[in-house]
Amino acid sequence: xxxxxxxxxxGLSMGYTxxxxxxxVLLPLSTLLFSPWEKGWDHFFAxxxxxxxxxxxxxxxxxxxxxxxxxxxxGFLTAWALVRYRFWGRKIVDSLVDLPFxxxxxxxxxxxxxxxxxxxxxxxxxxAWGIPxxxxxxxxxxxxxxxxFPFLVRTVQxxxxxxxxxIEEAALSLGASRWQxxxxxxxxxxxxxxxxxxxxxxxxxxxxxxxxxxxxGNLPFKTEIAPLLIMAKLDQFDYSGASSIALTLLGLSFxxxxxxxxxxxxLTRRLGxx
Amino acid sequence: MAAVTGLRxxxxxGSSVVPGIRKDPLWIKVLIISLVMVFFSFLILxxxxxxxxxxxxKGWEVYTTALVENAAxxxxxxxxxxTLVVVPLNALFGLFAAWAIAxxxxxxxxxxxxxxxxxxxxxxxxxxxxxxxxxxxxxPLGSWFRDFGLQIVFAPxxxxxxxxxxxxxxxxxxxxxxxxxxxxxxxxxxxxxxxxPWQMFFRVTLPNIKWGLIYGLILCNARAMGEFGAVSVVxxxxxxxxxxxxxxxxxxxxEYSFAASFAVASLLVFMALITILVKNWVEHQYxxxx
Numbered sequence: 016x017x018x019x020x021x022x023x024x025x026g027l028s029m030g031y032t033x034x035x036x037x038x039x040v041l042l043p044l045s046t047l048l049f050s051p052w053e054k055g056w057d058h059f060f061a062x063x064x065x066x067x068x069x070x071x072x073x074x075x076x077x078x079x080x081x082x083x084x085x086x087x088x089x090g091f092l093t094a095w096a097l098v099r100y101r102f103w104g105r106k107i108v109d110s111l112v113d114l115p116f117x118x119x120x121x122x123x124x125x126x127x128x129x130x131x132x133x134x135x136x137x138x139x140x141x142x143a144w145g146i147p148x149x150x151x152x153x154x155x156x157x158x159x160x161x162x163x164f165p166f167l168v169r170t171v172q173x174x175x176x177x178x179x180x181x182i183e184e185a186a187l188s189l190g191a192s193r194w195q196x197x198x199x200x201x202x203x204x205x206x207x208x209x210x211x212x213x214x215x216x217x218x219x220x221x222x223x224x225x226x227x228x229x230x231x232g233n234l235p236f237k238t239e240i241a242p243l244l245i246m247a248k249l250d251q252f253d254y255s256g257a258s259s260i261a262l263t264l265l266g267l268s269f270x271x272x273x274x275x276x277x278x279x280x281x282l283t284r285r286l287g288x289x
Numbered sequence: 290m291a292a293v294t295g296l297r298x299x300x301x302x303g304s305s306v307v308p309g310i311r312k313d314p315l316w317i318k319v320l321i322i323s324l325v326m327v328f329f330s331f332l333i334l335x336x337x338x339x340x341x342x343x344x345x346x347k348g349w350e351v352y353t354t355a356l357v358e359n360a361a362x363x364x365x366x367x368x369x370x371x372t373l374v375v376v377p378l379n380a381l382f383g384l385f386a387a388w389a390i391a392x393x394x395x396x397x398x399x400x401x402x403x404x405x406x407x408x409x410x411x412x413x414x415x416x417x418x419x420x421x422x423x424x425x426x427x428x429p430l431g432s433w434f435r436d437f438g439l440q441i442v443f444a445p446x447x448x449x450x451x452x453x454x455x456x457x458x459x460x461x462x463x464x465x466x467x468x469x470x471x472x473x474x475x476x477x478x479x480x481x482x483x484x485x486p487w488q489m490f491f492r493v494t495l496p497n498i499k500w501g502l503i504y505g506l507i508l509c510n511a512r513a514m515g516e517f518g519a520v521s522v523v524x525x526x527x528x529x530x531x532x533x534x535x536x537x538x539x540x541x542x543x544e545y546s547f548a549a550s551f552a553v554a555s556l557l558v559f560m561a562l563i564t565i566l567v568k569n570w571v572e573h574q575y576x577x578x579x
Contacts, residue, residue: 028389043423089325112333118561120517222414223412224412261419
């Protein structure tokens with residue numbers, strides 16, 4: 016039986032939601048569907064798939080992928096330490112994990128670039144060991160690890176907190192080894208959260224700009240990320256060229272999000288929790 | 290996708306039947322804590338400490354001068370003005386959207402919710418670009434506004450629009466799951482007992498969602514004050530006119546005025562630290578209530 020909803024304001028709130036969403040998000044985004052073709056197909060292909068731009072997509076994907084993987088490992092370890100252990104400095108770590116969310120990307124960018132510069136606090140050691148960071152893809156990855164780190168910790172932490180102790184205790188008292196408990200009990204339960212965190216970190220890294228440009232040095236074919244090429248086209252007033260790259264980058268990132276969500280739904284279904 | 294930034298809606302604390310059996314051996318514990326502390330110090334603490342060291346490298350005088358000189362003052366003013374316009378607008382939207390989505394059932398709810406999240410998956414540079422494509426001087430809309438003497442792109446209105454876009458989902462995505470979990474019985478009871486819709490909203494709904502709302506507001510505020518990529522695209526980079534604090538930091542850094550650049554950046558670090566403090570306080574208050 017369907018009950019009539021007595022609450023007021025559906026028309027007003029729904030109307031305003033649609034109106035504001037269209038005005039601020041959908042109408043501006045719709046320009047990306049028209050602008051790339053303004054100077055014809057040839058201009059679109061020349062702008063969106065030139066060797067320099069292809070190199071930039073490749074760089075963005077590689078570094079985003081690697082940074083997200085680093086974050087899966089260290090994000091899990093950090094969440095594990097925060098949930099399972101009590102140690103000196105735990106409160107500080109737990110609070111400051113969110114710093115990359117709250118700190119403006121430009122500040123993160125100049126700070127990391129100075130930290131890893133050849134004379135910087137950490138850069139001097141890397142330099143002495145022959146690992147240049149500034150103006151390399153290593154530098155880009157460090158910035159992307161910084162940006163994505165809280166996504167992993169904050170998705171995994173609640174799952175670890177809610178893990179029922181009984182299951183682990185049962186496995187342990189029935190003679191399972193710690194390693195078996197980890198990869199047969201804990202890991203399967205945390206896997207969906209790890210993948211969600213991975214996806215969020217990866218998606219954020221693909222479009223990241225502010226924290227990367229200072230450390231990257233922006234050398235064509237080497238350390239030039241895709242968002243920077245959009246900026247370069249804009250500086251030349253080549254708007255349709257800029258929107259060609261933007262549309263392609265957006266398409267590629269939606270494609271990877273759809274793929275990751277597909278893996279996610281398979282994973283949850285296999286675990287019988289979907 | 291899960292709202293990672295979200296206020297946690299209650300946690301279950303499982304009960305231990307065999308106390309201590311789950312405890313990791315000491316060497317594993319020490320190893321993991323050391324790894325985490327090293328990683329955390331290098332990635333979070335060092336960059337944080339570096340901002341203040343660099344800002345004060347040339348002494349207090351350079352530090353304070355960098356903060357009070359005219360261009361910095363104008364940048365602070367523009368950032369505050371932008372934030373004051375953007376945060377209330379997106380908060381109002383968040384309230385309306387959460388009310389519609391959480392309290393009523395309708396077709397296309399999933400689509401609407403993912404459209405609201407859309408700005409989070411758009412690169413900040415693209416967020417700026419679309420406003421140039423829509424309202425730039427050569428577009429029909431842009432020239433229409435210009436006929437009224439209103440410049441949008443490469444001027445403060447463009448900065449406000451781009452900031453509206455990138456901070457669009459923050460309040461809504463906090464309130465939607467919170468209101469959904471609260472249900473609608475309390476509001477229905479208030480109406481049955483004779484409350485007017487406004488009384489119901491201010492006396493029942495608002496007190497119930499206040500922590501979620503504050504949470505969304507501070508996250509929205511932090512991003513609005515610190516947005517760089519999107520604002521960088523639509524700003525004209527004109528000193529004293531279209532520069533926000535993050536853009537001013539960039540200009541000083543690119544001019545090799547490192548001490549001044551980090552001095553201005555330290556303002557944003559304070560803003561970030563206050564955001565984290567308020568966030569922890571809200572989580573604490575919310576935890577006490579449930």
